[in-house]
Amino acid sequence: MTPLVQVRELVKEFPIRGQWFRKTAPMRAVDDVSFDVLPGETLGLVGESGSGKTTTGRCLLRLIEPTSGSVQFQDMDVLALSSRDLRRARRHFQIVFQDPYSSLNPRMRVGAIVREPLIIHKVGTADTQRARVRDLFELVGLDPNAVEKYPHEFSGGQRQRIGLARALALEPSFVVCDEPVSALDVSVQAQVVNLLMDLQKRLGLTYLFIAHDLRLVRQICDRVAVMFRGRIVELAPAERLFNSPAHPYTKALLSAIPRLEPGQKLERIPFDATRFERAALRQVADGHFAAL
Amino acid sequence: MTPPADPLLSVEGLRTVFRLADGREAAAVDGVSFTVGRGETVGLVGESGSGKSVTAMSIIRLVMPPGRIAAGRITFDGRNLLDLNEEEIRQVRGRRIGFVFQEPMAALNPVYTIGYQIRETLMVHGLARGAAGKKRAIELLEAVRIPNPDRRAREYPHQLSGGLRQRAMMALALAAEPSLVIADEPTTALDVTVQAEVLDLLRDLRREFGLSLLLITHDLGVVAEMADRVAVMYCGRIVEQAPVAELFARPAHPYTRGLLASIPGVQVGERLAAIPGTVPPLGQLGPGCAFAPRCSERMEICTTAPPEITLVDPDHGVRCYLYQPEAVAGKARS
Numbered sequence: 001m002t003p004l005v006q007v008r009e010l011v012k013e014f015p016i017r018g019q020w021f022r023k024t025a026p027m028r029a030v031d032d033v034s035f036d037v038l039p040g041e042t043l044g045l046v047g048e049s050g051s052g053k054t055t056t057g058r059c060l061l062r063l064i065e066p067t068s069g070s071v072q073f074q075d076m077d078v079l080a081l082s083s084r085d086l087r088r089a090r091r092h093f094q095i096v097f098q099d100p101y102s103s104l105n106p107r108m109r110v111g112a113i114v115r116e117p118l119i120i121h122k123v124g125t126a127d128t129q130r131a132r133v134r135d136l137f138e139l140v141g142l143d144p145n146a147v148e149k150y151p152h153e154f155s156g157g158q159r160q161r162i163g164l165a166r167a168l169a170l171e172p173s174f175v176v177c178d179e180p181v182s183a184l185d186v187s188v189q190a191q192v193v194n195l196l197m198d199l200q201k202r203l204g205l206t207y208l209f210i211a212h213d214l215r216l217v218r219q220i221c222d223r224v225a226v227m228f229r230g231r232i233v234e235l236a237p238a239e240r241l242f243n244s245p246a247h248p249y250t251k252a253l254l255s256a257i258p259r260l261e262p263g264q265k266l267e268r269i270p271f272d273a274t275r276f277e278r279a280a281l282r283q284v285a286d287g288h289f290a291a292l
Numbered sequence: 293m294t295p296p297a298d299p300l301l302s303v304e305g306l307r308t309v310f311r312l313a314d315g316r317e318a319a320a321v322d323g324v325s326f327t328v329g330r331g332e333t334v335g336l337v338g339e340s341g342s343g344k345s346v347t348a349m350s351i352i353r354l355v356m357p358p359g360r361i362a363a364g365r366i367t368f369d370g371r372n373l374l375d376l377n378e379e380e381i382r383q384v385r386g387r388r389i390g391f392v393f394q395e396p397m398a399a400l401n402p403v404y405t406i407g408y409q410i411r412e413t414l415m416v417h418g419l420a421r422g423a424a425g426k427k428r429a430i431e432l433l434e435a436v437r438i439p440n441p442d443r444r445a446r447e448y449p450h451q452l453s454g455g456l457r458q459r460a461m462m463a464l465a466l467a468a469e470p471s472l473v474i475a476d477e478p479t480t481a482l483d484v485t486v487q488a489e490v491l492d493l494l495r496d497l498r499r500e501f502g503l504s505l506l507l508i509t510h511d512l513g514v515v516a517e518m519a520d521r522v523a524v525m526y527c528g529r530i531v532e533q534a535p536v537a538e539l540f541a542r543p544a545h546p547y548t549r550g551l552l553a554s555i556p557g558v559q560v561g562e563r564l565a566a567i568p569g570t571v572p573p574l575g576q577l578g579p580g581c582a583f584a585p586r587c588s589e590r591m592e593i594c595t596t597a598p599p600e601i602t603l604v605d606p607d608h609g610v611r612c613y614l615y616q617p618e619a620v621a622g623k624a625r626s
Binding site: 187261262 | 563
């Protein structure tokens with residue numbers, strides 16, 4: 001299958017302020033990351049804080065400019081696009097943010113928030129835009145009559161639906177979901193996750209799903225990439241990764257998930273981060289890669 | 293419910309209310325009763341707005357206006373904490389009951405070293421001062437498995453990683469050798485591998501220091517690993533209470549069942565079993581069971597008055613009309 005997104009040797013370095021007259025090495029938040037996202041799949045990107053998963057997701061959309069590497073979206077070289085072409089291309093790839101409280105402008109009515117991308121990309125007339133907004137509200141399970149309300153009148157789960165409606169307004173084929181449910185309560189989380197999965201089926205969406213909740217990733221992702229210190233250390237089909245992890249870090253990570261069976265004590269597998277060595281991914285089984 | 297014969301902490305009929313903007317008072321905690329036995333770990337589980345943290349704050353009498361404790365009895369080691377004056381409650385707080393919070397940066401003072409803060413606690417409670425205090429502070433840092441405790445004692449909170457800060461806060465909580473520790477979402481802000489370390493540490497400390505633990509969390513995984521008994525809260529009430537294995541094996545309340553079913557990773561590839569709707573805001577509860585509007589097994593009686601506790605097993609209580617056939621029948625007759 002031809003990949004929808006091809007990421008090759010992606011690097012993002014952030015400068016570290018050194019002392020006077022002394023050069024310091026920049027911090028590599030994303031360190032030589034390569035992967036494909038196949039059309040229609042959900043690729044999970046997991047890792048702990050500081051592993052570079054969010055930076056990777058933002059580099060793909062050029063919300064952060066990568067230092068080097070390449071990102072191919074269909075037949076487009078994303079990193080080579082001029083800012084004008086990039087703006088035009090952005091309608092094909094969108095992002096849903098983690099925090100439904102800070103990602104919606106509190107002074108705009110929610111209808112206007114969802115309509116904004118249509119205005120920017122000059123899609124349709126004012127009337128068709130308004131009709132489209134109502135359709136989008138219905139699509140994400142919100143009352144279309146709520147378009148005149150402000151974000152604070154909605155709960156966290158509903159706000160995440162608004163963010164999703166905005167992301168879907170331009171009919172993208174690829175959506176980066178950056179921890180889209182981690183700020184929500186468990187019972188509401190499930191509603192939003194189900195919605196994401198339903199929309200994927202209905203609209204043929206492809207997701208890069210960035211998350212730290214490993215149980216959730218196992219539930220919804222087709223394939224999973226594990227990041228540690230800016231590098232992908234393992235990439236495999238979800239069930240394969242959870243049943244037979246190959247990299248020592250993945251093993252440690254999975255053994256740390258609290259079990260849901262009281263009384264059953266599973267041994268934690270320790271991981272000595274000081275002995276972590278950069279290694280290239282190599283295939284250990286069909287479709288299963290590990291940096292060993 | 294069969295309470296432990298001589299519980300360390302016993303909360304009975306606790307009701308904590310908050311004054312709303314419109315002048316009405318709404319109960320954030322309403323008729324909450326539970327016990328924590330000596331050496332026991334009780335998990336208090338709920339979503340945001342369930343009243344679990346307000347319950348904890350009520351126990352140590354740190355509910356600030358516009359909130360107040362309206363009714364109830366909190367017996368700790370034989371004394372009703374609600375009868376104590378400010379000075380007496382201060383003796384209990386920190387000395388006999390230690391706390392661990394979600395955000396260690398909020399609990400640690402950024403301008404003092406870790407060692408200083410522990411020494412200050414030891415001094416305030418008259419436990420050790422001078423060289424003895426210094427020595428004890430390092431011992432405590434060692435007890436919470438902080439590497440290089442000598443060096444860390446001289447460092448400031450911002451120099452520590454999230455996991456180490458959480459440990460430093462535990463050292464601070466243990467300094468006065470409390471018999472009860474209240475831990476409010478102690479691992480929520482931590483990465484999963486660090487969370488595992490902190491949970492393992494809590495388990496060890498519980499044994500080494502002979503602690504009782506009231507563990508407040510939204511994470512049923514943490515509860516499954518740590519707790520002996522669990523109380524599930526919803527909208528200020530405990531809706532179900534049982535030993536941990538019993539609760540996971542035979543959840544009785546529709547809310548508990550829904551909560552367990554909505555955890556991802558139980559049935560891979562399937563849709564998650566979501567609970568429809570959202571938690572109603574404070575002050576907008578109907579007269580009946582608070583969960584009724586979201587409940588798939590709602591009956592007519594559910595919206596009339598909150599259900600009383602039914603024992604489905606000697607130590608398994610639930611507030612739900614599904615287990616009160618007489619009440620349902622009585623309602624149908626009237």
